[in-house]
Every structure is written in structure tokens, then in C-alpha cells.
Amino acid sequence: MDFSAEARLVHAGTERTEGAPLAPPLLATSTYVSQGEPDPERGYGRMANPGWTAVEEALAAIFASGQAASMALMLSLAAGRSRIVFPPDGYYNTRALADRLRPHGAEAVTADQLDLAAVGQALRAGPSVLWAETPTNPLLRVADLAALGELAAATAAPFVVDNTVATALLQKPLEFGALASMYSLTKAVSGHSDVLGGAVVTRDKDLARDLRDWRTAGGGIPGPFESWLVLRGMKTLDLRITRQSENALRIAEYLAAHPRVTAVHYPGLRPSAAAKGQMPRGFGPLLSFELAGTAADADAVVAAARLVVPATSLGGVESSWERRARWAGESAPETLIRLSAGIEPIEDLLADLGAALNA
Numbered sequence: 001m002d003f004s005a006e007a008r009l010v011h012a013g014t015e016r017t018e019g020a021p022l023a024p025p026l027l028a029t030s031t032y033v034s035q036g037e038p039d040p041e042r043g044y045g046r047m048a049n050p051g052w053t054a055v056e057e058a059l060a061a062i063f064a065s066g067q068a069a070s071m072a073l074m075l076s077l078a079a080g081r082s083r084i085v086f087p088p089d090g091y092y093n094t095r096a097l098a099d100r101l102r103p104h105g106a107e108a109v110t111a112d113q114l115d116l117a118a119v120g121q122a123l124r125a126g127p128s129v130l131w132a133e134t135p136t137n138p139l140l141r142v143a144d145l146a147a148l149g150e151l152a153a154a155t156a157a158p159f160v161v162d163n164t165v166a167t168a169l170l171q172k173p174l175e176f177g178a179l180a181s182m183y184s185l186t187k188a189v190s191g192h193s194d195v196l197g198g199a200v201v202t203r204d205k206d207l208a209r210d211l212r213d214w215r216t217a218g219g220g221i222p223g224p225f226e227s228w229l230v231l232r233g234m235k236t237l238d239l240r241i242t243r244q245s246e247n248a249l250r251i252a253e254y255l256a257a258h259p260r261v262t263a264v265h266y267p268g269l270r271p272s273a274a275a276k277g278q279m280p281r282g283f284g285p286l287l288s289f290e291l292a293g294t295a296a297d298a299d300a301v302v303a304a305a306r307l308v309v310p311a312t313s314l315g316g317v318e319s320s321w322e323r324r325a326r327w328a329g330e331s332a333p334e335t336l337i338r339l340s341a342g343i344e345p346i347e348d349l350l351a352d353l354g355a356a357l358n359a
Contacts, residue, residue, distance in 0.1 A: 012058030051227035066184025068220035069198030090133035149177020188315030190233035245282030314340035
């Protein structure tokens with residue numbers, strides 16, 4: 001019987017033998033007793049650990065952080081390719097990482113991924129990797145993955161999707177032609193704001209082998225405790241992402257009617273055909289909105305909240321927000337506030353938002 005992904009997440013890492021612990025044990029070791037040819041599962045701490053092997057079985061190859069996963073992907077796919085085509089409104093640190101990898105990686109270029117003609121032109125300009133992010137962070141724009149997959153196939157460009165915001169429960173890029181999808185496990189997958197981690201999911205065995213080789217050689221491995229935390233968080237992902245998506249939509253609707261708010265960015269407000277087709281279960285915890293006034297006005301709103309926490313990152317059980325342009329290098333509008341909806345009762349969240357906006 002083939003059980004659902006949601007059921008498999010709940011039981012990830014659980015042994016069913018008599019007397020086995022129901023919760024996977026934490027094994028803290030950097031090396032193993034061995035002699036002769038090393039066992040790839042028990043040779044050295046950079047090769048494997050039972051904690052992150054369990055996460056891999058539930059998800060895929062995992063890394064020390066989302067940036068480590070991105071770097072391994074970029075380096076694995078750069079051979080013979082001169083460009084990586086990114087969305088201009090995606091997570092800015094991904095593009096910055098690609099720039100830092102030169103000359104070992106490929107040049108970072110941007111193309112509006114809602115403009116298929118622009119994407120096609122960028123891919124035809126030279127051997128490329130197509131790196132999509134949808135919904136984008138922080139403007140929550142949704143690209144048509146099936147159409148991008150067709151463009152990538154037509155130009156022999158490996159197609160990668162950053163699926164951090166949606167998670168694999170709300171969107172499945174491999175079903176739309178992606179070679180690999182990448183996740184920051186720090187965000188909604190682990191969901192408790194207490195761990196750094198990253199993952200790459202692919203059906204391509206050669207790419208998976210290359211990624212593991214980069215992870216082992218470069219040492220971008222997760223620790224056993226971090227893996228234990230990720231595995232614990234994954235068991236409740238279905239419940240959390242459902243509640244967070246419901247809260248985010250209610251918040252977006254509330255903000256869209258507020259007189260101080262000039263724009264709300266959330267795919268669930270007016271979902272496109274692509275969004276409906278790719279994300280049938282919901283649109284995730286992340287939204288953003290712009291205020292009338294100045295950056296100082298937006299900072300004052302963030303500071304006035306008593307429940308929503310002023311902090312970066314997203315996907316945690318607690319709601320958080322920040323004025324995104326406070327970060328150097330971020331291209332978001334000056335008054336844009338990015339909000340990650342948590343699992344608190346929606347009545348409490350709306351009351352806190354209303355008080356902060358009216359303060």
C-alpha cells in the first residue's frame with residue numbers, strides 16, 4: 001500500500017521492531033569504529049549519521065542550511081553552463097551566493113519569470129540553469145512551473161525550483177518538470193524557529209550522487225541534533241501549514257481592506273490559474289503588504305505589535321514580521337512589511353494587527 005506523504009511524514013524515522021524507541025534517538029558522534037574499507041554509512045561523521053539519514057528517507061538529501069543546499073546545486077549544475085537565470089524578485093541572498101561562486105560557478109542573471117518570452121530569451125543567450133522561486137520572497141509572485149519546465153526542456157537547461165515558501169505539501173515542482181527542488185528546512189518544514197537546515201529533492205540519481213559528494217567533501221552536513229529537530233518538526237508539517245495558510249489568507253483579506261495599506265501581496269487573494277493548478281491545498285504562511293507613508297512609519301507599526309514578533313525568517317509556529325528593506329541588498333519597497341503567519345488563533349492576530357496599524 002502506498003500511503004500519503006502526510007502519513008509518511010508522521011512516521012518518518014520510526015522503527016517498528018519490538019522494543020525500539022518510538023522517537024528516533026539522538027546519536028552524537030563525529031566518527032565510528034571501523035577497520036579496512038570504510039562503510040559509507042559508518043565511516044566518518046561527514047559521510048552519514050542515523051539522524052539525518054532518517055530525514056533523508058522522509059525528504060531527500062539534506063545540508064547544514066538552505067544556502068549550503070543552494071551552493072551544492074549551483075556547483076553541481078555549473079559544469080558546461082555559463083549562466084543561472086533567477087527571478088529578479090526572489091530571495092536576494094541566493095543571487096548573492098551565485099555571484100560569490102564565480103569563477104567556479106555560473107553568472108547570475110535575472111529575468112521576470114512571469115514573462116515567458118523574457119525567460120526564453122535569457123535561456124537562449126547561452127548554456128543556462130533555470131532557477132525559479134515560486135511564490136517569490138518577499139513579493140509572493142507565482143510563476144507557471146509547467147510553462148517554465150517546457151522552456152527549460154526546449155533549451156536543455158536544468159530546471160531548479162526553490163520551494164521553501166510553499167513546502168512540498170502545497171506544491172510539487174518535480175511534477176511540473178523540475179530536475180530538483182530546494183528547501184530551507186529552517187523555515188516551515190521544521191517550523192519551530194530553532195534549527196538551520198537545507199534540502200534538495202531530485203529523482204535524478206546522478207545529481208543526487210553529485211550533491212552528496214559536494215556535501216561530504218565540503219562538510220556542509222547537518223549535525224545530529226539539528227537533524228533530530230527537523231525530523232520532529234516534519235511530523236506536524238501538515239497540521240501547521242494548513243493552519244498557517246488559513247491564517248495568512250484571513251490576514252491578507254483584512255489588510256486589503258485597511259485604509260493605511262496600499263498593496264497586499266498574497267497569491268490566495270486573487271489566485272491566478274497557475275497558482276490554483278500548482279497549489280490546490282493552499283498558499284502558504286507568507287504574505288507582504290505596503291503601507292502609506294515612510295520607512296519610519298512601517299518600523300513604528302512593526303514595533304507596536306504585542307503578539308506578532310519583530311524578526312526575520314518565516315514558517316515558524318509564532319507569527320513574525322519585519323520591514324524587509326531594512327536589509328542591505330534587499331530590493332523590496334521601503335514600506336513593505338513581510339509577515340509570516342503562525343498558528344495563533346486568527347482573532348488574536350487580527351486584533352494585534354489592528355492595534356499596531358492604528359497605534
